[in-house]
Amino acid sequence: MLENTERTELNTLGEFGLIKHLTQFIEIKNESTIKGIGDDAAVIDYKGKQTVISTDMLVEGVHFDLAYVPLKHLGFKAVSVNLSDIYAMNATPKQITVSFAISNRFSVEAMEELYAGMMMACKKHNVDIVGGDTTTAKSGLVISITAIGEANADDLVYRNGAKEGDLLCVTGDLGAAYVGLQLLEREKQIYLESPGVQPDLGGNDYILERQLKPEARIDIPVLLKKLDVKPTSMIDISDGLASEILHICTQSSVGCNLFEEKIPIDPSTYNMAREFNMDPTICALNGGEDYELLFTIDQSDFPKIKANPDISVIGHMTRNSDGVNLITKGGTSHTLTAQGWDSMKRDV
Amino acid sequence: MLENTERTELNTLGEFGLIKHLTQFIEIKNESTIKGIGDDAAVIDYKGKQTVISTDMLVEGVHFDLAYVPLKHLGFKAVSVNLSDIYAMNATPKQITVSFAISNRFSVEAMEELYAGMMMACKKHNVDIVGGDTTTAKSGLVISITAIGEANADDLVYRNGAKEGDLLCVTGDLGAAYVGLQLLEREKQIYLESPGVQPDLGGNDYILERQLKPEARIDIPVLLKKLDVKPTSMIDISDGLASEILHICTQSSVGCNLFEEKIPIDPSTYNMAREFNMDPTICALNGGEDYELLFTIDQSDFPKIKANPDISVIGHMTRNSDGVNLITKGGTSHTLTAQGWDSMKRDV
Numbered sequence: 001m002l003e004n005t006e007r008t009e010l011n012t013l014g015e016f017g018l019i020k021h022l023t024q025f026i027e028i029k030n031e032s033t034i035k036g037i038g039d040d041a042a043v044i045d046y047k048g049k050q051t052v053i054s055t056d057m058l059v060e061g062v063h064f065d066l067a068y069v070p071l072k073h074l075g076f077k078a079v080s081v082n083l084s085d086i087y088a089m090n091a092t093p094k095q096i097t098v099s100f101a102i103s104n105r106f107s108v109e110a111m112e113e114l115y116a117g118m119m120m121a122c123k124k125h126n127v128d129i130v131g132g133d134t135t136t137a138k139s140g141l142v143i144s145i146t147a148i149g150e151a152n153a154d155d156l157v158y159r160n161g162a163k164e165g166d167l168l169c170v171t172g173d174l175g176a177a178y179v180g181l182q183l184l185e186r187e188k189q190i191y192l193e194s195p196g197v198q199p200d201l202g203g204n205d206y207i208l209e210r211q212l213k214p215e216a217r218i219d220i221p222v223l224l225k226k227l228d229v230k231p232t233s234m235i236d237i238s239d240g241l242a243s244e245i246l247h248i249c250t251q252s253s254v255g256c257n258l259f260e261e262k263i264p265i266d267p268s269t270y271n272m273a274r275e276f277n278m279d280p281t282i283c284a285l286n287g288g289e290d291y292e293l294l295f296t297i298d299q300s301d302f303p304k305i306k307a308n309p310d311i312s313v314i315g316h317m318t319r320n321s322d323g324v325n326l327i328t329k330g331g332t333s334h335t336l337t338a339q340g341w342d343s344m345k346r347d348v
Numbered sequence: 349m350l351e352n353t354e355r356t357e358l359n360t361l362g363e364f365g366l367i368k369h370l371t372q373f374i375e376i377k378n379e380s381t382i383k384g385i386g387d388d389a390a391v392i393d394y395k396g397k398q399t400v401i402s403t404d405m406l407v408e409g410v411h412f413d414l415a416y417v418p419l420k421h422l423g424f425k426a427v428s429v430n431l432s433d434i435y436a437m438n439a440t441p442k443q444i445t446v447s448f449a450i451s452n453r454f455s456v457e458a459m460e461e462l463y464a465g466m467m468m469a470c471k472k473h474n475v476d477i478v479g480g481d482t483t484t485a486k487s488g489l490v491i492s493i494t495a496i497g498e499a500n501a502d503d504l505v506y507r508n509g510a511k512e513g514d515l516l517c518v519t520g521d522l523g524a525a526y527v528g529l530q531l532l533e534r535e536k537q538i539y540l541e542s543p544g545v546q547p548d549l550g551g552n553d554y555i556l557e558r559q560l561k562p563e564a565r566i567d568i569p570v571l572l573k574k575l576d577v578k579p580t581s582m583i584d585i586s587d588g589l590a591s592e593i594l595h596i597c598t599q600s601s602v603g604c605n606l607f608e609e610k611i612p613i614d615p616s617t618y619n620m621a622r623e624f625n626m627d628p629t630i631c632a633l634n635g636g637e638d639y640e641l642l643f644t645i646d647q648s649d650f651p652k653i654k655a656n657p658d659i660s661v662i663g664h665m666t667r668n669s670d671g672v673n674l675i676t677k678g679g680t681s682h683t684l685t686a687q688g689w690d691s692m693k694r695d696v
Contacts, residue, residue, distance in 0.1 A: 034398060038599070039507050040436035041402035041497075048396050050382060054389035055494060057447040057481045088388035099405040099492050137490070144447050144481075144492035146403060147387070159387050171464060236388055237517045251386070 006106035010136075019134050021108065026129050030094045032150065033128045034247040042130035044095060046150040054085035054147050060140040068184045068199075071110055074143075075117025081238065082147040083125050084216035084291045088236035089158070091151035092221065095130045096122065099144040101137035114143075125218055155221075155230070157295070162252035166296040169231075169305065169316040171220055173264040174241055175280060178287025179272040180204070180211030186276075193319075206268050214291045227304045231295035237324045240288040243338045245315075246324060248296065255322035258315040258336060261329050286339060327336045364478065368591035369456065372465045374477050380498065381437070381476045382608035390478035392443060394498040401626045402433035402495050416532045416547075419458055422491075423465025423561045428496040429586065431473050432564035432639045436584035437506070439499035440569065443478045447492040452519040462491075472564055503569075503578070510581040510600035514614025514644040517579075517653065518662040519568055521612040522589055523628060527620040528552070528559030534624075538577075541651040542618050546611075554616050562639045575652045579643035588636040591686045593663075594672060596644065603670035608682060609677050633674075634687060 013021055019037075034042035044051070058064060058078050066074075079096060086093040098118060102111065122129060187199035201208060224231065233252055234242045241263070249256050263284050273280040296317055297305065305311050309315050324336045361369055367385075376384050383391040392399070406412060406426050424461065425581050427444060434441040445596060446466060450459065475495075535547035581600055583592045589611070611632050621628040622668075631695060644665055645653065653659050672684045
């Protein structure tokens with residue numbers, strides 16, 4: 001989808017030249033960034049706060065398909081998914097490092113697009129690019145990003161603090177990124193079979209945006225602070241609701257009852273899932289890439305969050321021995337697995 | 349060269365299973381590691397010290413050739429080269445994150461070897477593995493490591509502090525890793541042409557070790573502290589002496605006179621370079637991968653370092669307008685470039 005009229009080969013700049021070219025417009029915005037790009041290492045000073053670090057690797061053909069992902073969106077997404085991990089600690093991202101391995105299939109202009117998307121995400125989250133590495137690859141594109149953030153020790157929220165009786169909450173809605181991906185895959189197949197046919201993506205802006213340009217929840221740690229709610233545990237949803245609930249339950253040694261009817265699903269997600277003959281609940285449970293925050297709160301905090309349209313209470317934590325269960329709309333209980341639940345036994 | 353009798357396919361474990369399997373023996377040793385692997389992010393507390401961060405990406409076929417690099421050595425080297433950047437800031441590494449993209453060509457046992465090498469390096473440098481990412485790749489192996497360390501703000505040494513009159517110093521000796529690589533490449537070619545012939549690597553332990561298992565200079569920041577010397581600038585030698593001198597000169601806005609006869613070259617490096625009809629000085633200037641530290645000191649500190657057998661004074665910094673020059677053994681001066689110097693004009 002990328003249309004560049006110019007093409008400058010990567011080897012015309014060389015590694016140092018390319019880095020200099022791409023990073024020339026970087027402005028350091030955070031006081032905590034003592035030294036950015038240009039030395040053996042970056043230097044950061046959080047003045048006594050704790051440092052939070054997370055890293056992700058994205059591989060062409062595994063995590064993204066450039067047949068339908070514009071490079072600028074890819075750059076934006078690559079940064080956003082890393083920052084999401086920092087927000088999931090109830091922390092504030094401040095810096096990232098960015099490494100690429102790129103084949104000569106890519107031009108300087110293509111790298112500019114990718115970098116522009118990264119810088120867009122950085123601007124949105126007030127994050128500085130402070131380092132990285134750029135190297136050649138024999139084929140394809142690999143992106144590795146490390147996000148660094150700060151938090152007061154008291155504010156940090158881990159996965160292991162949920163306790164029996166806590167309420168399970170999720171932000172936003174789920175499953176959209178997954179059905180967005182199905183739509184993109186379908187249109188790609190149609191295009192491959194009949195190259196003359198234009199992709200039919202109209203009217204599906206929301207689910208496409210959720211797949212191509214997900215937003216990390218910068219607003220949630222701020223909102224929770226404002227509401228005076230400190231979650232007892234928190235995780236971001238990258239692999240799907242089911243998998244993340246299981247992480248919290250395992251690490252917190254609790255069980256969970258999740259109520260199918262409470263899972264927030266946007267109508268456009270619901271309709272597109274149905275168009276694909278998929279169960280919308282399964283899309284929400286296993287689809288992943290939502291980058292919403294899943295967290296548990298003490299029951300006494302319920303009044304503080306109940307009026308918030310952006311937070312849904314979807315279940316509650318139980319004794320470890322009670323297991324992790326999905327209570328279906330039909331009222332029956334099924335053991336939840338990382339693949340959702342055993343749909344062969346489903347009573348619908 | 350890796351000989352494993354067993355082969356367990358990666359997909360038998362899955363991503364979470366593989367991570368769990370590989371990280372099961374990790375023990376957190378540093379007090380600053382508040383939270384290691386297992387949450388959305390790691391948490392670090394340097395108690396008011398500054399945080400130093402560096403990252404590197406290594407790509408199969410570009411940075412390493414598994415035809416002659418054992419995976420355990422590769423793991424050791426991948427960690428060491430990252431820690432080298434932290435030492436080059438005069439800081440102390442404390443944590444790393446480790447990400448891989450791996451094709452199914454690799455077995456679980458192969459990943460165990462790689463990880464074992466990484467853990468060996470971590471043990472040596474008292475560094476904790478606190479996070480990472482593991483993903484599949486369509487082909488090959490990509491390793492991305494981020495090293496995190498601490499320093500008092502006053503102890504940090506950047507590339508931009510060298511001034512006219514400072515002495516240029518280097519640790520250890522140079523060029524060995526490069527001639528070691530030439531030797532490995534030669535034996536690989538011979539093996540490919542006559543698979544029955546065993547590689548002839550005997551008697552070259554030093555240069556092979558320098559290429560396959562380089563040691564990051566953990567001792568140098570400690571030594572400098574003991575000698576009461578704070579360098580005015582410092583960098584590690586990854587791309588070759590010439591390139592690193594130019595980095596210091598550019599960032600410090602100074603010139604430099606480098607004396608060929610002062611460049612420390614081990615006799616085994618010298619002899620092997622000659623066997624390859626290469627100029628040993630060129631190997632030292634451009635070979636790279638030495639992971640020694642290059643630094644400048646005030647002239648008044650010379651008495652403190654002059655008796656140290658592990659530090660060589662190889663030149664001095666001049667006015668910016670004097671340029672960056674190599675003074676050859678023959679006494680003539682040549683402008684230094686990142687490719688060494690214009691050897692066509694050489695007077696030998």
